[in-house]
Amino acid sequence: MFKPELLSPAGSFEKMVTAISYGADAVYLAGQKYGLRSAADNFSIDEIEKAVEFAHARKAKIYVVLNSFLHDADMRDLSQFVRQCERHRVDGVIVSDLGVVSVVAQCSSIPIHLSTQASCLNEHSGQIWKKMGVKRLIFGREVSIEQAGRIKRATGLEVELFIHGSMCMAYSGNCTISNFTKGRDSNRGGCAQSCRFEYNLDISDGPSPGARALSGASSEVAVGAVNGSHGTQKRDHTFFMSSKDLMGIELIPDFVEAQIDSVKIEGRMRSPLYAGMISKIYREALDEFSDEFSAEFGAEYQQGGAQLAQRSQWVGYAQKWSDDLERLPHRDYMTGSLEQPASESSVFNEGKPESVRPTYQILAVTKKVVTKTPTARESFVLAEVRGPFSNTDEVMAVPFRGPMVSLAGLNHVSGNGNSEGSGGNGRTVGLGNALGVPLEKAKASTLVRLPYYEAAAPGQIITKLGSASAARSEKISEVVSAEPVAEADTVPATGAMGEPGLGVAQ
Amino acid sequence: MSHHQVNPQLSGDAGSQARVPRLSTYVASVKQIDECVSACVSEVIISHQNLARLGTLDSLALTELATYAKACGLKTSLEWDILMCEPEFHQAVRVLKELNFENFDSIRVQDPGAYEYALNGLAVDNSSVKKLGVHFVLETGNHNLEAILKWQNYGLLNCGLPNEGSKVQNGLKSAGPIASAQSKVNLERLVLSIELTEASLTEIIANLQVEVELLGLGPILLLYTPRHLLRYQVVAPNAATLFATAECEENSHKGFRIIDNQNGTFVFHEKDYCLIDRVSALMRMNCSVLRVDLRQQDSSAVPDYLGQISEICEAEKTQVGHQLTRASEGLAEAFKASYPTKVLRCFFQANATDVLLKHLKNKNIERKDEGYLGRVVDSTKGLYTIVCLEGNNAQLRVGDRVTLVSPAGTSKEIEISSLKNIEGVQVDEVSASRNSQEGADCDLSDGHEYAVLPFVKGVLPETMVYSV
Numbered sequence: 023m024f025k026p027e028l029l030s031p032a033g034s035f036e037k038m039v040t041a042i043s044y045g046a047d048a049v050y051l052a053g054q055k056y057g058l059r060s061a062a063d064n065f066s067i068d069e070i071e072k073a074v075e076f077a078h079a080r081k082a083k084i085y086v087v088l089n090s091f092l093h094d095a096d097m098r099d100l101s102q103f104v105r106q107c108e109r110h111r112v113d114g115v116i117v118s119d120l121g122v123v124s125v126v127a128q129c130s131s132i133p134i135h136l137s138t139q140a141s142c143l144n145e146h147s148g149q150i151w152k153k154m155g156v157k158r159l160i161f162g163r164e165v166s167i168e169q170a171g172r173i174k175r176a177t178g179l180e181v182e183l184f185i186h187g188s189m190c191m192a193y194s195g196n197c198t199i200s201n202f203t204k205g206r207d208s209n210r211g212g213c214a215q216s217c218r219f220e221y222n223l224d225i226s227d228g229p230s231p232g233a234r235a236l237s238g239a240s241s242e243v244a245v246g247a248v249n250g251s252h253g254t255q256k257r258d259h260t261f262f263m264s265s266k267d268l269m270g271i272e273l274i275p276d277f278v279e280a281q282i283d284s285v286k287i288e289g290r291m292r293s294p295l296y297a298g299m300i301s302k303i304y305r306e307a308l309d310e311f312s313d314e315f316s317a318e319f320g321a322e323y324q325q326g327g328a329q330l331a332q333r334s335q336w337v338g339y340a341q342k343w344s345d346d347l348e349r350l351p352h353r354d355y356m357t358g359s360l361e362q363p364a365s366e367s368s369v370f371n372e373g374k375p376e377s378v379r380p381t382y383q384i385l386a387v388t389k390k391v392v393t394k395t396p397t398a399r400e401s402f403v404l405a406e407v408r409g410p411f412s413n414t415d416e417v418m419a420v421p422f423r424g425p426m427v428s429l430a431g432l433n434h435v436s437g438n439g440n441s442e443g444s445g446g447n448g449r450t451v452g453l454g455n456a457l458g459v460p461l462e463k464a465k466a467s468t469l470v471r472l473p474y475y476e477a478a479a480p481g482q483i484i485t486k487l488g489s490a491s492a493a494r495s496e497k498i499s500e501v502v503s504a505e506p507v508a509e510a511d512t513v514p515a516t517g518a519m520g521e522p523g524l525g526v527a528q
Numbered sequence: 529m530s531h532h533q534v535n536p537q538l539s540g541d542a543g544s545q546a547r548v549p550r551l552s553t554y555v556a557s558v559k560q561i562d563e564c565v566s567a568c569v570s571e572v573i574i575s576h577q578n579l580a581r582l583g584t585l586d587s588l589a590l591t592e593l594a595t596y597a598k599a600c601g602l603k604t605s606l607e608w609d610i611l612m613c614e615p616e617f618h619q620a621v622r623v624l625k626e627l628n629f630e631n632f633d634s635i636r637v638q639d640p641g642a643y644e645y646a647l648n649g650l651a652v653d654n655s656s657v658k659k660l661g662v663h664f665v666l667e668t669g670n671h672n673l674e675a676i677l678k679w680q681n682y683g684l685l686n687c688g689l690p691n692e693g694s695k696v697q698n699g700l701k702s703a704g705p706i707a708s709a710q711s712k713v714n715l716e717r718l719v720l721s722i723e724l725t726e727a728s729l730t731e732i733i734a735n736l737q738v739e740v741e742l743l744g745l746g747p748i749l750l751l752y753t754p755r756h757l758l759r760y761q762v763v764a765p766n767a768a769t770l771f772a773t774a775e776c777e778e779n780s781h782k783g784f785r786i787i788d789n790q791n792g793t794f795v796f797h798e799k800d801y802c803l804i805d806r807v808s809a810l811m812r813m814n815c816s817v818l819r820v821d822l823r824q825q826d827s828s829a830v831p832d833y834l835g836q837i838s839e840i841c842e843a844e845k846t847q848v849g850h851q852l853t854r855a856s857e858g859l860a861e862a863f864k865a866s867y868p869t870k871v872l873r874c875f876f877q878a879n880a881t882d883v884l885l886k887h888l889k890n891k892n893i894e895r896k897d898e899g900y901l902g903r904v905v906d907s908t909k910g911l912y913t914i915v916c917l918e919g920n921n922a923q924l925r926v927g928d929r930v931t932l933v934s935p936a937g938t939s940k941e942i943e944i945s946s947l948k949n950i951e952g953v954q955v956d957e958v959s960a961s962r963n964s965q966e967g968a969d970c971d972l973s974d975g976h977e978y979a980v981l982p983f984v985k986g987v988l989p990e991t992m993v994y995s996v
Contacts (some may be wrong), residue, residue, distance in 0.1 A: 035918075035974075039974050043702075054894065063889075063894075064894075066895045066896070066897045066900075067897060068895075068897040068919070068920050069895065071920075072920070073976065076974060076975075090575070091669035091670070091671055091748045092671065093671045093672055093674050093728070093879065093882075094671070094673055094728060094731075096672070096882070097672055097674065104673070118669070119669055119670070119672070119675055120669075120674075120675040120679060121670075121672040121673070121674035121675030121676075121678065122675075123678075124675070124678050125674065126673050128649070132775070137667075140638070140640075141611055142641075143611055143612055143613045143614075143617075143639070144612055144613060144614050144639070144641040144643065145614065145617075146617065146618040146640075146641030146642070146643070146644040146645050147639060147640045147641030147644065148641075149641075149644055150641065150643065150644040150682070152638065153682070154678065154682075161611075164612075164613050165613055165614075166613070169613060169614045169615075172614065173614070190758075191751070191753050191755065192751045192753045193611050193753060193754070194753055195669060196751065196752045196753075197667055197750065197751045197752075198670055198723070198749075198750055198751075199751055199781070199795070200944045202748055202750060202797050202872075202874065203778075203781055203797075204780060204884070205571075205880065205881055205883075205884055206881055206884050207879075207881035207882055207884060209669060210881065210882050210885060211885050211888070212881065212882070212884060212885045212888065216776075216781055217751070219776045219777075219778055219781060220776065221774040221776045221781075221784075222773075222774070222775045222776075223758070223761060223772045223773070223774050223786075224772055224773045225758055225761055225762050225770055225771070225772040226770070226771045226772065226774075227767030227769070227770055227771070229767070244612070253802045254765065255761075255762050257761045257762070260761065261577070261756050262758070262761060262774075263751070263757060263795070265755075276907055289986055317798035332787045363613075363754065364754075364755055365753070365755075366756060366759060366760035367760075368755060369755070369757065369760065371760075389916075389976065389978075390950065390976075390978070392950070392951065396710060404978070405549070406905055406916075411952075433532060441913075455908070455911070456906055456910070456912065456914055456950065456978070456980065457911075457948075457950075457952045457980070458952065467905070467906070467908045467988075467989035467990070468905075468908065468989070469905050469906040469914050469978065475947065476793050480974060481974070
């Protein structure tokens with residue numbers, strides 16, 4: 023059965039490892055220039071080389087993002103970088119600027135994917151980009167699954183759609199608020215997320231604001247319903263330009279039916295927790311739809327005909343993943359324009375989620391598993407700590423496949439052979455420092471030993487669920503770091519939620 | 529790549545005489561057309577409600593205006609600048625098929641799909657298209673010569689049917705002969721971005737074969753979305769178009785002007801873009817057309833503004849060759865003083881919107897490949913400093929000297945006095961090489977390895993480690 027490629031974000035080498043380990047078929051990442059995430063760690067050329075090695079060894083692909091709108095001065099070293107990418111066997115480049123398309127085509131044979139930043143929305147646009155040398159179209163977020171399938175058939179090009187993550191409110195590439203207000207080019211990685219700010223609106227059905235100003239009317243005109251000419255209404259404290267997040271897991275049957283070649287997850291600025299969890303969830307969903315659900319619920323799926331009844335059954339079937347997606351930092355979810363054009367309800371208007379559930383918090387990322395060797399007398403898992411936790415927390419490991427594993431109660435013996443450490447009492451985690459000395463608490467930016475668990479492997483997420491009240495407070499107040507909107511991640515300052523980086527688009 | 533200096537603006541005068549840009553502006557009524565005639569505007573842009581972002585006219589009104597404008601001696605341009613998914617595209621094509629193009633000199637498009645259709649499909653679908661110029665709007669992105677040339681060359685090589693030419697299959701045609709006077713559709717003009725500097729524009733225009741239009745005065749569009757962002761904010765909106773101003777605590781985000789209409793929502797800057805005081809510079813760079821957008825101004829004042837702008841251009845024309853007389857500068861200053869909206873030149877002098885990007889993250893913790901060994905992941909006082917070796921074949925040996933670059937940018941050189949591996953065993957070296965631990969039952973799938981050093985005072989996690 024047709025199965026789309028699962029394409030995950032990789033804002034750093036660690037996130038690349040995590041995303042692929044949790045099941046991504048491909049990841050997209052950027053070098054130190056040319057991408058839209060200036061604030062992300064991004065990759066040096068040596069890291070790109072290593073990333074390709076890592077990915078190819080696991081039959082995964084690496085796409086390098088070159089989707090800035092470049093000025094002439096930015097183009098100088100581009101061909102050299104492209105040649106390096108080709109030498110390191112990068113599988114594709116993601117481009118939005120025709121000048122970049124031209125340079126890539128002139129100096130390499132790397133497949134060119136047209137970035138969502140180019141806002142390719144229709145068949146004729148697809149045709150023109152095909153003539154320019156593009157092999158894959160990554161559509162604007164306004165394109166439905168059904169339309170994407172039609173354009174694929176009409177153009178013969180590979181097609182890619184976003185399936186999950188933050189969204190630009192604007193047509194991608196058609197927002198320059200940061201350019202003109204902050205002096206930061208949003209289309210060269212400087213998006214200031216102005217669309218996530220809180221605004222006070224003075225709305226009128228009369229002539230343009232400029233004309234009103236001229237005619238003597240001001241923003242102090244009467245408040246009231248807009249029910250006649252020149253009526254004005256105030257709307258304070260609104261996040262009217264902030265979009266809800268995309269979640270397309272319930273539409274996987276439609277992606278399959280339309281033969282969408284690649285489904286993309288937004289979020290290079292997001293944490294390894296997000297990169298890992300979201301890849302795992304969508305990996306499982308895509309696999310189970312293709313391998314189990316379709317076989318169980320109807321032959322129509324295997325023949326590519328998603329019937330309504332089966333589709334609703336899938337929604338119920340997919341609930342288990344939807345629940346987990348709710349536990350990742352996010353704004354309210356919607357299906358964007360994947361089915362119908364995004365309506366007014368697609369605006370994250372209140373700047374806070376409608377419902378707040380406890381969310382997963384990242385505690386650590388496993389880096390190395392040491393099993394019994396001549397020098398290490400007991401097995402352990404080495405992890406870099408991202409957020410503080412204690413021995414008594416309900417700490418869980420997220421294996422690459424299958425359910426989470428509670429680390430509470432797993433026996434840990436220190437590197438000194440001191441089995442009385444703080445672990446092993448049946449309820450605690452059994453933390454040790456890097457050399458195995460028992461710890462009560464793990465501090466951020468340290469290296470710790472965790473007890474060995476089944477399916478332990480490097481690149482796994484260590485997490486715990488926060489409390490609902492903490493989540494509410496976190497979601498409302500968290501301030502996002504400078505996050506380029508054209509592909510963001512965590513929830514922002516003013517309409518913030520979850521982890522740093524919730525911004526927008528690719 | 530080499531480019532020829534081929535801009536046609538000067539070519540007719542052997543490149544010796546700069547011309548004042550022609551004026552182009554928007555009209556939606558007969559009265560406005562009359563005002564344009566009085567103000568010596570040479571071209572009017574007419575906007576259909578289903579084709580143009582801020583269009584208000586239906587097909588009948590649009591056609592009547594075009595007829596009237598032509599009769600007044602004005603050039604007419606049909607605006608088709610909305611971005612379109614398939615349903616909107618088909619709707620637009622339905623409108624275009626039914627329109628009478630006899631009184632339109634050009635069509636201006638922005639969606640690449642519309643560019644493709646205008647070049648290769650429109651003349652096939654509509655027999656009233658006899659001679660139509662295509663104006664391609666490259667105001668979003670397209671900030672490098674390579675991109676602009678590619679778009680231009682595509683247009684020049686893909687112009688619609690010759691008058692007696694063969695049919696184009698499926699409305700698409702691969703690269704064909706360069707457009708000639710025989711073509712029904714010709715790429716005539718490129719509209720360039722207001723984010724380009726004077727220097728960039730000068731270089732780009734010198735390399736183009738078609739005329740160039742720039743925004744001379746008008747609102748700065750900041751955001752365009754198909755979603756209706758105002759409509760749901762008000763109680764029982766019964767107007768087709770809503771207007772708003774938006775204020776934000778963020779200093780620079782104030783006074784945004786917003787329009788929510790049938791085509792989505794458009795957010796504009798508080799101030800207008802203005803190059804009216806730079807007409808001489810525009811002449812030097814051979815800008816052919818200056819667009820003036822006064823649609824957000826009080827309509828009763830528009831004739832005066834147009835008249836003043838025309839006067840400024842006229843003054844420039846008479847000053848050509850007399851660089852020391854700058855009467856137009858005084859006129860331009862007077863105009864700006866009388867214009868009710870504050871104006872900006874934005875990036876005309878310089879575009880430094882990439883400068884701040886360098887500060888969005890800490891460059892001290894950005895990996896530089898040369899000599900890179902790894903980064904400090906733990907530095908616990910009195911116990912150890914642990915380095916994760918990440919560089920290609922990175923290796924630490926006792927006696928090595930390394931440079932530590934802290935997140936704050938300070939650097940310190942140290943000598944490795946002793947080393948342990950992560951199992952706590954004293955060793956002479958630790959290597960990131962995958963084979964270095966051959967035989968050990970360790971999973972080193974990312975190739976990284978940890979080296980435990982004696983505690984180094986003052987060193988923080990995320991410190992970068994380079995070989996000396």
